[in-house]
Amino acid sequence: MAWHEPNNGSNGRNNDPWGTKNRGGRSQGPPDLDEVFNKLTKKFSGRFSSKKGSKGSSSGGKNIWSFSIIIVISIIIWFFSGFYTIGEAERGVVLRLGKYNRIVGPGLNWRPRFIDEYKAVNVQSIRSLRASGLMLTKDENVVTVGMDIQYRVSEPYKYLYQVTNADDSLRQATDSALRAVIGDSLMDNILTSGRQQIRQNTQRTLNQIVDNYDMGLIIVDVNFQSARPPEQVKDAFDDAIAAREDEERFEREAEAYRNDILPKATGRAERLKKEALGYSERVTNEALGQVAQFEKLLPEYILAPKITRNRLYLDTMEEVYSNTFKVLIDSESTGNLLYLPIDKLLREESSKIENRQKNKSSSAYDEIELESQERNELPSSQSGSTNSRHGRY
Incomplete structure (x- = not known):
């Protein structure tokens, strides 16, 4: 690779950044690194030196x-x-x-x-994530379930470096645990009475997954947000839920009615039993008493039958007449019935006795008034003896 001579320009100055030039004016390539470093040091140190030595005359x-x-x-x-x-x-x-x-x-x-x-x-800080989606139940139905997970960081190092992304890993673990629990549950339990059990099972399964992966997280709480059937069959499920609620309501009403009627019927039955027992004992005792009475009369009847019969007749009539106020007498000579109004006779007798008592009390009151008038008419000399006598009376 050939080196080309740099363009000096019209002013004739050397524009070589390395400041190297041979005798013939040709470039000899890049300079040594030590030379470059020395030049940069001189330029930088020249700023801190005095003006007299600023043109490259600084000392070492x-x-x-x-x-x-x-x-x-x-x-x-x-x-x-x-x-x-x-x-x-x-x-x-x-x-x-x-x-x-x-x-x-x-x-x-x-x-x-x-x-x-x-x-x-x-x-x-408490962090939160939500897991939801369409899930298949144990009885092969489809249900939309939503679960909210609250958690916090317990070990920062494991949270950052034990797994690639702890938050995303927890989201995937939550979805996996929720699908496992829903897949092992019936749809009726998911929509009605089994929500609490599903929440507890999901939290337990999620804790096991977090402990196995050692994410450095702690599950604070798991909340069951919603569970509903698909929109296509939602009306049918609403009717089924309403029917189930009506069934439970009718059962509670029947139990309340039973709890109200059963004690009353039991008490009435016990009362009738006791009354029957009392009546049985009373009749039995009366029969035994009559038997004992006849056993006592039997020797007397054997000794004097006529007298005993007359005595029994008189006792019976006395008992009968003591409870009635009307008496009919059969006259054998005339063949007529004589009616005796005993009740009227008794009432008249009682009224006469009452009138007699009233008259007696009124006469005593009149006598007391006459004595008081006579005492007022007496002179003052005799009033003392009268007063003392009235007081004794």
Whole structure:
């Protein structure tokens, strides 16, 4: 490869950037690196020298001094650029030459720049992701399910470097766990009473996956957002759910009615049983008493049958007449029935007794008034004896 002579231009100056030229005016190629470095040092150090020596007359000691100043300034800038701050809710993962070194806490920290690198991770905030989609159930139905996962970072290093993308890995694990749980459940349970069980199974399965992959995450909570059938069959499922709810409501009403009627019927049955037992005991005791009575009368009847019959007849009639106020007497001579209104006779007798008592009380009251009038008419000399006698009365 040939080297061409640079174009000097019309002013005749040498435009060679390397400043090298042979005796014949031809270029000899690029200069040595040491020569280039010396020229750059001279140009840079000339700015810090005095005006008298600015045209290439600087000494070697001044060049070393200027170079030292540059190095010191660079070191100061490098040192202060190594300070960094970690937030209160964050933890810093420090890498030294690309390899994990340590975890730093909140506050002001320092690292050797270009040697250590750090990444701050929030370990206190609660993060959320949602998994949803059409899923196949155990009874070969299709259902749309939505699940919300809440989690936080527990180990920053594992969160950053254990897996390629922890958030995306958790999303895939959630979708896998949810599909596994839904595929092992019946559609009726998913839509109605089994939602809590599905949530617990999903959280347990997801925790196992996260522990196996060692993502550095903690599952805080799993919320079952929604579960609905496809739109094409949604009306039919709504009717089925309404019918199931009506069935449960009717069952609860029947149970309430049973709980209300059964104790009453049981109490009524117990009362009837006790009344029947009491009646049975009473009738039995009465029969036994009558038997005992007849057993006592039997010897007397054997000794005097006529007297015993008359006595029984009189006792019976006494018991009968004591409970009635109407008496009919059969007259054997005339053949007529004589009616005795005993109730009227008793009422008239009782009214006469009451009138007699009223008359007696009114006469006593009149006598007391007459005595009081006589006492007022007596002179004052006799009033004392009258008053004392009335007081004794």
